[in-house]
Each structure stands twice: as structure tokens, then as C-alpha cells.
Amino acid sequence: MAAQGTLPPECAELIEELAGLFRDSEGIFGCDDMFDYMARRVHAVQRATNPVLRRFWDAAGGSEPGAWHEIPPVPVAAFRDVPIASGPAEVVFRTSGTTGGAARRGEHHVASVDLYRTAARPNYRRHLFGEDGAAARTPSAAASTVALVSLIPHPAAAPDSSLSAMAGFIAREPEVAHATWAFHPRRGVDAAAFERAARAASHPVLLLTTAFALVQLLDALGDAALPLPRGSRLMETGGFKGRVAAVNRAALYRRVGDVLAVPESHIINEYGMTEMLSQAYDGAAGHAGPAPSRVHRFPPWVRTRALDPLDLAPLPHGDVGLLAHFDLANAASVCHLLTEDLGAVTEDGGVRLAGRAPGSDLRGCSLTAESFLRATRGRGPG
Amino acid sequence: MTEVPPATDDSSASGRPVIDGWVWPPAAPPPTSLLQIRAGGVDIRHPKPDLDLAGRLVASLRASARTLAAIPSRELIACLGQAGESFVGSIGDKGSRRIAQNAGLSRAMTAEVVNGMAATWSTEALEGLVYAEFPDPRVLDGFVPDNERLVAATAPGITLHLGAGSVPGVTVTSIIRALLVKSPVLAKPGAGDVALTVAFAQHLGRVDPLLGAAVAVQYWPGGTAPWARWEQELFAAADQVVVYGSDTTVESVRTRTPASTRLIEHGHRVGVAVVDPTGDPRAASDAARAVALFDQEGCVSTHLFLVLGDRAAAREWSGELADALSKIEFALPPGHAPAGELSAIHQMRGFLEMDAASGRDTELWYRKGLRWTVIMGSLDGFSPAGGRTAWVIPAADVAACLQALSPLSPVLQTVGIAGIGEERQALAEGLARIRATRVVPLREVPFPGAEWLHDGQRPLRELVRWTELH
Numbered sequence: 001m002a003a004q005g006t007l008p009p010e011c012a013e014l015i016e017e018l019a020g021l022f023r024d025s026e027g028i029f030g031c032d033d034m035f036d037y038m039a040r041r042v043h044a045v046q047r048a049t050n051p052v053l054r055r056f057w058d059a060a061g062g063s064e065p066g067a068w069h070e071i072p073p074v075p076v077a078a079f080r081d082v083p084i085a086s087g088p089a090e091v092v093f094r095t096s097g098t099t100g101g102a103a104r105r106g107e108h109h110v111a112s113v114d115l116y117r118t119a120a121r122p123n124y125r126r127h128l129f130g131e132d133g134a135a136a137r138t139p140s141a142a143a144s145t146v147a148l149v150s151l152i153p154h155p156a157a158a159p160d161s162s163l164s165a166m167a168g169f170i171a172r173e174p175e176v177a178h179a180t181w182a183f184h185p186r187r188g189v190d191a192a193a194f195e196r197a198a199r200a201a202s203h204p205v206l207l208l209t210t211a212f213a214l215v216q217l218l219d220a221l222g223d224a225a226l227p228l229p230r231g232s233r234l235m236e237t238g239g240f241k242g243r244v245a246a247v248n249r250a251a252l253y254r255r256v257g258d259v260l261a262v263p264e265s266h267i268i269n270e271y272g273m274t275e276m277l278s279q280a281y282d283g284a285a286g287h288a289g290p291a292p293s294r295v296h297r298f299p300p301w302v303r304t305r306a307l308d309p310l311d312l313a314p315l316p317h318g319d320v321g322l323l324a325h326f327d328l329a330n331a332a333s334v335c336h337l338l339t340e341d342l343g344a345v346t347e348d349g350g351v352r353l354a355g356r357a358p359g360s361d362l363r364g365c366s367l368t369a370e371s372f373l374r375a376t377r378g379r380g381p382g
Numbered sequence: 383m384t385e386v387p388p389a390t391d392d393s394s395a396s397g398r399p400v401i402d403g404w405v406w407p408p409a410a411p412p413p414t415s416l417l418q419i420r421a422g423g424v425d426i427r428h429p430k431p432d433l434d435l436a437g438r439l440v441a442s443l444r445a446s447a448r449t450l451a452a453i454p455s456r457e458l459i460a461c462l463g464q465a466g467e468s469f470v471g472s473i474g475d476k477g478s479r480r481i482a483q484n485a486g487l488s489r490a491m492t493a494e495v496v497n498g499m500a501a502t503w504s505t506e507a508l509e510g511l512v513y514a515e516f517p518d519p520r521v522l523d524g525f526v527p528d529n530e531r532l533v534a535a536t537a538p539g540i541t542l543h544l545g546a547g548s549v550p551g552v553t554v555t556s557i558i559r560a561l562l563v564k565s566p567v568l569a570k571p572g573a574g575d576v577a578l579t580v581a582f583a584q585h586l587g588r589v590d591p592l593l594g595a596a597v598a599v600q601y602w603p604g605g606t607a608p609w610a611r612w613e614q615e616l617f618a619a620a621d622q623v624v625v626y627g628s629d630t631t632v633e634s635v636r637t638r639t640p641a642s643t644r645l646i647e648h649g650h651r652v653g654v655a656v657v658d659p660t661g662d663p664r665a666a667s668d669a670a671r672a673v674a675l676f677d678q679e680g681c682v683s684t685h686l687f688l689v690l691g692d693r694a695a696a697r698e699w700s701g702e703l704a705d706a707l708s709k710i711e712f713a714l715p716p717g718h719a720p721a722g723e724l725s726a727i728h729q730m731r732g733f734l735e736m737d738a739a740s741g742r743d744t745e746l747w748y749r750k751g752l753r754w755t756v757i758m759g760s761l762d763g764f765s766p767a768g769g770r771t772a773w774v775i776p777a778a779d780v781a782a783c784l785q786a787l788s789p790l791s792p793v794l795q796t797v798g799i800a801g802i803g804e805e806r807q808a809l810a811e812g813l814a815r816i817r818a819t820r821v822v823p824l825r826e827v828p829f830p831g832a833e834w835l836h837d838g839q840r841p842l843r844e845l846v847r848w849t850e851l852h
Contacts, residue, residue, distance in 0.1 A: 052736065052739050054739075055738070055739035055740075056735055056739040059735055060735065074736065075732025076729065077729035077732055078733050078735070078736035080733060081737050081740065082736060082737070082740040309724035309728075310751055311750050311751035322721065338728060340725045340729060357720070357724075358720050358721065359722035359726070364547045364548050364574075364677075364679020364680055364683075364768075365546060365547045365552065365626055365627075365650050365680060366651070366652065366681055366768060367651055367766050367793050368628070368768075369766055369767060371628060371650055372652060372765045372766050374629070375792045375793045376789050376790055376792060
């Protein structure tokens with residue numbers, strides 16, 4: 001549950017300032033100097049208000065950073081350990097599962113849900129609603145009214161899911177005439193509810209889904225075509241961790257085309273994580289290219305680097321490494337994050353995702369952490 | 383997995399080297415078609431799951447049993463010892479490169495591991511093993527007096543070895559054990575132990591064709607219906623099964639092995655050490671070696687050190703261990719690690735650094751770009767992370783060590799000790815009570831002798847059946 005209390009004033013003021021800039025002046029973050037200035041201001045406030053983070057940085061070197069990328073990134077696994085926040089949280093988002101033998105789920109203590117919405121909104125509007133630029137000039141891309149169908153649980157059903165919270169934001173957009181929530185946290189995809197919503201839709205459908213739920217839906221629908229109205233679009237995201245070994249995205253998109261009549265150009269992949277309030281999308285609905293050639297784009301207040309997996313040295317543009325993101329929207333928690341994802345950064349700051357960093361296909365005969373925990377938890381020789 | 387024609391080229395379309403994952407006795411029919419699968423840095427080519435061929439393979443091994451039984455034990459030891467002693471020299475540069483690539487170890491580490499394992503395959507070591515198990519080894523050749531009766535130790539028939547993992551040499555040791563008790567053996571090496579096992583079986587066939595005829599090696603990946611049927615055929619045909627692997631693997635084999643077939647299990651284990659730094663100035667360098675050997679993938683590898691003394695003493699020793707791990711990382715470099723393993727190291731370090739930043743008693747030593755990590759923390763945070771990660775926990779005295787290790791009892795195997803003086807015996811007795819099966823000086827941790835009581839079992843006696851004659 002969220003903690004009681006108030007944010008330190010300097011943190012609250014910074015969040016308010018950032019929210020205003022995200023809303024009204026996002027273009028300024030395209031300037032590297034401006035981004036760097038804001039990043040170091042956020043760093044100074046975090047040092048003053050987030051003692052855990054300050055001690056982490058001190059142990060990592062401690063010197064005053066000369067630039068944003070000199071601020072040591074925090075591995076996302078650290079979110080499994082302690083709350084890392086500058087003050088009380090309005091909401092605590094939790095990661096969907098445990099990995100690497102960890103017994104605890106990661107927790108992101110979010111000080112301002114409003115800042116989350118403000119950070120998420122411009123990018124999902126740009127990529128899903130075709131709000132600006134070329135998208136708005138193409139009838140099938142610009143969506144003035146949509147029927148939203150979500151295979152992501154309703155925020156009330158999954159209050160600790162950052163993805164559900166974002167789905168809730170999208171449902172409140174003025175273009176959404178009607179929302180259908182067709183996923184139950186325990187029972188899974190409600191294909192019948194989807195089918196009813198699809199048949200009744202008089203506007204293009206905006207389908208929000210995890211890739212896993214999408215497969216479930218298509219399996220449930222079988223081979224029978226259920227074409228959605230022209231201009232329908234789909235946002236799919238992650239959702240496969242620990243559930244399905246691998247997804248052939250191209251094959252999945254072909255199935256969507258065959259069954260729902262949504263072309264690949266209208267299927268958008270969202271890349272996000274519980275520990276981060278901003279998201280990246282790999283195309284604008286109606287204009288997305290073939291999936292393998294796409295590049296994910298964050299809003300301009302995020303910078304991404306690919307780092308050498310061995311020593312975390314920055315890699316040149318185009319080289320695949322571990323991705324580290326610096327998200328100014330995380331001003332009240334942790335901005336600089338070291339992920340477990342592989343990818344390359346393009347010259348213009350886009351991210352070419354290469355999936356989760358693979359482990360070894362070989363194991364020795366030493367006990368794994370998972371087996372160790374299973375064997376020793378609560379046991380002794382008696 | 384792709385189907386490939388039998389061929390002699392040694393590189394695949396992937397660019398990875400291709401190694402053969404099988405050696406069948408000359409009397410067995412050759413495989414007609416092969417499959418190829420990736421393992422570490424190589425592709426392994428192995429026969430398809432042909433049940434008819436499996437039957438004929440087993441028949442050829444069974445036919446060799448009579449010949450094997452007729453070889454006197456002393457001669458058997460000498461022949462196997464000769465093969466063991468000449469094996470390392472026979473591997474060659476290309477062979478050792480393939481072994482390293484297959485195991486995912488560096489060349490230097492591979493040489494260290496192979497030499498260390500091969501020390502237990504010499505005539506002298508095998509004699510020591512056989513005499514330790516059977517004070518009168520003629521009992522393996524027929525009846526010998528035993529008080530008021532006569533007794534004979536006979537291999538029950540064919541031994542099926544199911545290996546797991548990446549440590550080279552484990553399967554060769556298992557093959558030699560089976561042959562010493564005159565059991566023909568069908569060995570499936572672990573995915574990372576294929577190159578060495580195949581090379582040994584081929585060498586054995588050259589040195590002594592009669593022994594070579596009693597050994598079949600084949601790798602297969604398992605996990606699909608055709609391989610499940612293949613395994614079922616072998617479980618039914620084998621007279622005893624030796625299985626190495628995770629709990630899941632061992633439990634799966636246990637449920638599929640006929641009740642009448644002896645099953646010898648070697649599950650995954652964790653190694654620990656008890657150190658009094660004041661009693662052994664070499665403890666840190668021995669500890670680094672116990673952590674680094676096999677890239678900490680061996681069942682004997684040490685993951686946790688209980689250091690006698692206060693927190694300051696443990697901190698000082700952790701620093702020494704960190705220096706020693708840095709040195710050994712250059713002498714015995716780690717093998718290639720995929721990005722996911724390297725990522726896991728960064729995530730673990732970040733998790734623990736945040737732990738320290740939050741005020742918990744966690745301290746960390748590592749160097750950027752190097753793999754090792756030393757963690758001083760509390761026991762409730764410990765789990766074996768691998769990748770040359772050493773946990774150090776201060777302990778007031780031997781009793782506190784035993785109390786701390788007690789929850790590890792179900793998975794405890796090797797306990798290295800260093801600097802322990804008068805309390806050595808009491809510590810060992812306490813460790814035995816919590817089911818540790820091997821208590822040795824820290825410097826001996828990586829390479830057990832041939833006669834070690836592997837997971838608390840007799841290495842040869844567990845393979846024979848006794849017959850008494852009154």
C-alpha cells in the first residue's frame with residue numbers, strides 16, 4: 001500500500017515543474033544540454049531527498065557527475081530489495097514475477113500518479129491515436145473516436161500493475177467512446193466479451209493487450225475471422241516472461257491480420273517496465289513498418305545507452321548491449337536504470353530491441369539458487 | 383535441432399565447430415542418420431532416437447560383458463590406468479580447444495580441470511580406489527574367503543550413466559568406475575562434457591579394443607516424446623542407472639526406472655568452507671581456487687565461507703579473498719559468458735549494493751570488468767549465485783558455524799576447512815551430523831581423490847552385487 005505523508009518540498013516542486021514541461025514544452029528535452037541540465041537538477045534533488053539512493057551512489061564512487069550518464073545506473077533487481085523513493089508513494093507498482101531465483105517481486109514506489117499519466121500520455125497518444133504529424137492526415141490512422149477493448153486487467157482489478165494503470169489512462173482519453181475490459185486476473189482472457197465488443201463496435205477498435213493474452217485470444221477465436229472495423233489498431237506489449245519460451249512476432253502479427261483484419265501497420269509494440277514511468281513505441285498506428293525493421297521511440301525526456309555486458313562501458317551506436325535508460329519522469333524514485341534487456345541505440349536515439357539477455361545453455365552440477373531455496377527453506381537436519 | 387547427413391567436416395553452417403557426440407562399440411551397427419544441436423560453443427552431432435538401433439547397441443554391450451568378466455582385476459586396473467595416463471597426452475591442441483568450447487571454459491581452465499580429473503585415472507589412483515573399496519580385489523574375479531564364507535562382488539550387467547552439466551571429466555570417471563567392476567557402460571555425457579568423453583572412449587578403444595568394446599557413448603538432448611521412448615528402452619535394458627542432475631532430472635529418472643533396476647543418484651550440491659584466518663595464511667588463495675575452479679559450476683565448488691572471528695576479521699579476510707580472486711581470474715580466466723550471465727552479475731551486485739545502502743550489514747568487493755564478487759552479509763541473504771561469487775559470513779566459533787550450516791543440510795556436500803586446529807575433529811563430527819559428506823583441507827576442495835565417498839556413497843561398492851557361498 002502507499003505510504004502516508006508528503007513529499008519533500010524540493011521534490012514536489014520538481015515533479016510539478018517536470019509535469020508542466022512534459023505537458024507543454026516536451027520539445028526542450030530534445031536539446032542535449034537541456035536534458036543534461038534537468039538530469040543533474042533531478043540528481044541533486046534525489047541526493048538530498050533519497051538517502052538510500054545517495055548511499056548507493058556514494059558507494060559507487062560518489063563524485064559529482066559531470067554529465068547525466070556519469071550518474072551510476074541502478075540495476076532493476078535493486079527494486080526487489082528496498083523502497084527507493086524520495087518520499088511517500090501514492091501507489092506501489094509491482095513487477096509481474098520473480099526471476100533469477102529471487103524470492104521477492106520488484107516494487108516501484110511512485111510518488112505521483114499524475115506525473116506517471118503526464119509522462120505516458122504524449123507518447124501513447126502519438127503512437128496509438130495518431131495525434132500529430134503524418135498520422136493525423138491519414139484517415140485510417142487518425143482516430144477521432146475508438147472503442148477500447150483491453151486484454152490488460154482493469155486498474156481496479158490489478159491495482160499494483162503499472163500496465164493496468166496505463167490502460168486506465170488510455171481508457172479516459174476523449175476519443176474513447178466505450179471501454180470493454182476483457183481480461184480477468186485469475187480467469188484470463190474473456191474471449192466472449194471481446195467477441196461481443198468487436199461485433200458491436202461502430203468505431204475503430206483500439207485493442208490493448210499483452211502478447212501472451214493476444215495469443216490466448218487468437219487461440220480462443222480459432223480460425224473464424226472476426227474482422228474489426230477499418231482503422232482499428234492494436235497495442236501489444238511484453239507479457240511472455242516465464243510463460244512462453246519465445247514468440248515469433250511476425251507470425252503473431254500475420255494471425256492478427258488473418259483473424260481480426262488489423263494490418264501490421266496498425267499493430268504497435270509498446271516497451272515499458274514497472275520500474276519506469278515512460279514508455280517506448282515502435283511505430284505510429286497506421287504507419288508502422290514491417291516489425292523486424294522497427295525502432296522503439298521514447299519521449300524526449302528519456303535517454304538510452306547500450307552498455308558492454310562485461311564492464312558496462314558505453315557502446316557505439318548500432319552495437320548491441322545491455323540497455324540503460326535515464327527517465328526524468330522517475331524523478332521521485334530512480335532515473336537511471338540498468339535493465340536486463342539487450343538492444344542497440346540508433347544515431348537518432350531510437351532503440352532497436354534484441355530481447356532479454358540470454359543465459360547459458362550449459363549448467364554445471366553446482367546447485368542453482370532456485371533449487372537451493374527450494375531445498376533449504378525452512379529445513380534443517382531435524 | 384536439425385537433421386544432418388553423416389559427414390566428417392567439423393564446422394556447421396552456424397560457424398560453430400561440430401563435434402561427434404557418440405562412440406559406439408565396433409560390434410554395434412553404425413547410426414544411419416544424425417541430428418545436430420548446439421551445446422556451449424559447439425554443435426553436437428548425434429544419432430537419431432532409433433529404438434531398433436538402441437536394442438542392437440545394448441546387445442553389443444551385453445555381449446562384451448563376458449569378455450570383461452574374464453579380465454583379472456589387476457589387469458583391468460593396469461589397462462584402464464594405462465589408458466588414463468596416456469589420455470591427456472593424446473588429446474592434442476584441436477581436441478583441447480574443442481573440449482574448452484564444449485564446456486564453456488577458458489583454455490587455461492580446461493587444462494587445469496582435465497589435468498586435475500585425470501590425476502584420478504592413473505594406475506596408482508585406480509589401484510588406490512579398488513583397494514580402498516575391496517581390500518582383496520580378487521573378490522571382483524570370483525569367490526574369496528570372508529570369515530566363515532566365500533564372497534564374490536559382481537557387476538549386475540550394463541550400467542547406464544546419465545550425465546548432466548558442463549564439468550568435463552565427470553562422465554569419464556563414471557565410465558572408469560563401471561569398467562573397474564566389469565560392467566559394460568552406456569554413457570550419456572552432460573551437454574558440456576561430450577567432447578572429453580568421446581575423446582576418452584575413442585582413446586580407450588585404441589589402447590585396449592576389448593575395453594573399448596564395452597563402452598558406448600552417446601549424447602542426446604531429451605525432452606521430447608521420441609527421446610522419452612528411447613530413454614524408456616534404455617531404462618528397461620540397463621541393469622543399473624547412475625544419474626547426475628538437478629532435482630527435476632533425478633526425480634524424472636526415478637519415476638521411470640524399473641523397481642528392479644538399481645538407481646544411483648548424484649543430485650546437485652553446494653560446497654562451503656570453514657576458515658580461521660589466524661591459523662592459515664594461505665587460506666585466501668586456497669579459497670579463491672576453490673571458488674574459481676570449474677567457474678564455480680562443480681558440485682564441489684565453494685560458495686559460502688564461514689570465517690571464525692568478528693566482523694572486522696571477516697572483512698579483512700574478504701579483502702584478501704578479493705585480491706586472490708583477482709589474481710586467479712588472470713591465471714585461470716573465466717569462460718565465455720552469454721550476455722544474460724553477465725547481466726545477472728550486474729543485477730546481483732546492484733541488488734546487494736542497494737541492500738548495503740539501505741543500512742543492512744552487507745559489504746561488497748568486486749572489480750569492474752572482472753567476474754568475481756565477494757559478499758559479506760548475513761546468512762539469510764545467501765544463495766549460490768555462481769559466476770565466482772563468494773559469500774563470507776563471520777562466525778564466533780565452531781558451534782556457530784554448525785548452527786549456521788544446519789539449514790543447508792539437504793544439499794551440503796564438500797566442506798573445506800582451513801586454519802582449524804584443535805577443534806578439527808569436533809567440527810568434522812558436527813558436519814557429519816548435518817550430512818556433509820566430504821570434509822577436506824580447503825586446498826584439496828576442487829579435486830577429490832579417486833576413492834572419495836561421492837555424495838556419501840562408496841564409488842565402486844555401490845555398483846556391485848555381493849554373492850555369498852557357504
